[in-house]
Amino acid sequence: MKVAIAGRANVGKSTLFNRLVGKRLAIVNDTPGVTRDRREADARLQDLAFTLIDTAGFEGADETTLEGRMWRQMTRALDDADIYLFVVDVRAGVTPLDEMLAADVRRRGKPVVLIANKAEGRTGDLASLEAYSLGLGDPIAFSAEHGEGLSDLRDALADAMEAVEADQALASVHEPVLDTEIDEETDGEIDTAAVDPARPIHVAIVGRPNVGKSTLLNTVIGEERMLTGPEAGLTRDAISVEFTSGDQRFKLVDTAGLRRRAKVVAPLERLSTADTIRALKYAEAVIVVLDATQPFERQDLSILDLVAREGRAIVIALNKWDLVRAPDETIRAAREAASRLVPQAAGVRVVPVSALSGRGVPKLMDTVREAVTRWSARISTGRLNRWLEMATQRHPPPAVGGRRIRIRYMTQAKTRPPTFIAFCSRPEVLPASYQRYLMNGIRETFDLPGVPIRLTLRKQDNPYAD
Structure with a gap:
């Protein structure tokens, strides 16, 4: 009830x-x-x-x-x-x-x-x-x-x-009794496999105030579920709504707009911000909504960096697309800016949408589903080490202090986000630039665009140490 x-x-x-x-x-x-x-x-x-x-x-x-x-x-x-x-x-x-x-x-x-x-x-x-x-x-x-x-x-x-x-x-x-047909093969029993719904994908919608997050959620679910209007900062609580698109269930969470930390001084806004960050931590995918007329502002980049550090699957929704006068040029510039300004999730998908008209919204949800699939990907150890051998031959690790660093073995420790462990001779001195080279190589070779990747370095035990 x-x-x-x-x-x-x-x-x-x-x-x-x-x-x-x-x-x-x-x-x-x-x-x-x-x-x-x-x-x-x-x-x-x-x-x-x-x-x-x-x-x-x-x-x-x-x-x-x-x-x-x-x-x-x-x-x-x-x-x-x-x-x-x-x-x-x-x-x-x-x-x-x-x-x-x-x-x-x-x-x-x-x-x-x-x-x-x-x-x-x-x-x-x-x-x-x-x-x-x-x-x-x-x-x-x-x-x-x-x-x-x-x-x-x-x-x-x-x-x-x-x-x-x-x-x-x-x-x-007082309801009329309707004639029903019974499948003779199932003897009237329900096929539980057919009606068992898929587990919902948890998706948080985040962004600056007044970029259209609540309007986007209403358009996605086809119902005026969230309060919208021209006033900035309407949403205060992180509100979750479930809906089904095709054969996939989603649990969307609308959140309050995130402003720069220095501007968040009112106690109520602090509570709203904490609620937004909590929703982000529990999400599997995050739709970062940008204003297409003013994309990639400083606060947008801070939000994208926060999502990447949390290790969530990222999709950028370029909202208010109906106000853009040069769409082809704008989308090319936005995708180039995303690759350049968000290196933690290189190749992140940028989807132009109009929350008011609904344009691009079906493609947005399909992209979220694909992002979560990649975010959950597991790569076999054999494929990973064959790639590692070619990657280190093409670009060997640098010599530090006159001694070359050897990377002997790599394995995937977990998914969601994909996390890898590399065993090397001197992990403490392997440059951050080479680690980025390895992560970008994994992302490109195994088709993981827009997925934050974690890499941990470990020193392989010496069996003759004792």
Whole structure:
């Protein structure tokens, strides 16, 4: 079942979300309106398991404003949910905004659990009595910050789930019985191999503020899932969305824009930046979104360097392509700049896209899939050492201090990213330039463009040392 948390801004919805999910997924801050996009996660309350949806706070603004667009996101979450957790702040009392939102919730006709939050201490029960005026049933005196009232919430939520199940059972009684064909060979059993979905590829979408990351995600999934607009810095939480393209499942994570570290001074922006970097660390592939009209600025290069150091598969999305007047010249310059300015992932794919029109988006997702395939590649030890012999003959390691360095053997230690170990006579003095020569040779020979490669040097043990 889907359970949505509703309420006006700054009543503790995200704190409740983190409490029930058991992780600090949503950013929590005293500033009103921190949450802007709805977030879904699996939650558990004692023996109850359900999908929990955190929503933006209701502020009763005009639909053309940012707050009005946040409200549209909230209404979509309420449409999808089976049960509502309606949260009020007992310290502030019942406000006109609470009454307006409660009226909307009542009209929807779905089960509602009324939570009187911030009801810590002895006076909490008395303060929660005012919530009766909303007409949403008995309020539960609750403290999301301290976890008080969880047992009462569990009982109320269980009753609401039973009511939903009863309604669903009643609806199924009136549904017409459809004739079905049974495959004689399978004797009516489902072919589990055919319906077993592929494991989703985790993809983080990162970039500077206002380059179109949220618009790109909405276009990819074909739904207005993320809040968008001309304002910079709309996205604050790292929000994940699953979708399927062809036979491949993806888990896309939209993130807050990354600015230069010196400019990140507000506590809320620090939390958003930390959330973005956390999403990047857990991703398999990263789409770095650049503005096609101003590509490869200093902050773009810092972001690309950060992704490469984390060892993720990289794809560059050159967004706002509909604004480019000389497309052929621009794409050639962008690919040349990518090879020159991002040597850690030489050959990284650059895909021109328009998040507004959808142009280039299917190719972008195909490129992400190919990048992850290369990122997961394993090269046999035999092929690797045959290449190593030719590479060292063509360009021998330099002599340091009058003594030549010998590289005797190489093997791949792991994938994702491809990591190699080279055994040589004097690893401590092998120049960094020669190590780059080896990594670029691996990348070119074994078709690994845009893949960060790790190389570790080890000294081979001398069997006669003792």
